[in-house]
Amino acid sequence: MNEKNMLLSRIKKYDFTLKELNLYLDTHPNCRRALSMFRKYRELRRDAVQEYNKRFGPLTPEQVTDTQSWTWVEDPWPWERR
């Protein structure tokens, strides 16, 4: 796996962890242990996404940093086999 895909796969793991904690917290809003885990993974995700944006481009339109071109529309898209 190339570096781009390795970083993306790390972000996906953080995303999934955050999603699981999110659902758990929806029904256990006062669980401090889950709250602190959520904070921890949110921070890890934020740093990984920042690195991804800098090296490989945006994951959302808001993350476009290029001043010359709207890199949001660049291929490939996530459903494509390449």
Place this chain on the structure above:
Amino acid sequence: MWQYEKKLQYPVKIKTPNAKLAKIIISQLGGPDGELSASLRYLNQRYAMPYGEVKGLLTDIGTEELAHFEMISAILYQLTKDLSMEEIKANGFDTYFVDHTTGIYPVAASGTPFTAAYFQSKGDILTDLQEDLAAEQKARTTYDNILRLADDPDVRDPIRFLREREIVHYQRFGEALRIAQDKLDSRNFYACNPSFDKNCGRK
């Protein structure tokens, strides 16, 4: 993947419940030219699109339509909140009430439940984009008709916003069609299907 944001795209603040208006506006939730069919149309069609700019546009408009689906739901919620049984009976809302109480369920104004038959995903980008242009105009007409029927300014304001968005989307889809055609053979745009045929569109 998608993320939800806990806000509406444009404010909805309706002071007076109105069952009669809810019965009409619900068509933009689950009707033939409604926001749900718009969203599903673009989000399904994007897989057949070979050009990045238009993959982006279909994704982004399809996503915005979900925000419009939420706005229509908020309008319906506020129009039906705290309705009395008398108002429900007097305004013909009883036929909806019997099946859904005041829950939000996607149906057309006629009561027909939402169906995917309202849109196509043809696997041919010129065909799909022509449908998208027509769909935006049909939704614009529906909003024009709603504006003929609704006098509450609290309702008219977000409806006018949604109507404007149809016009902007129509404009962008027109540009998308031009982007697609610019990549095809101008002597015969239909010589091949760029979504299916290999090497289609290399002049």
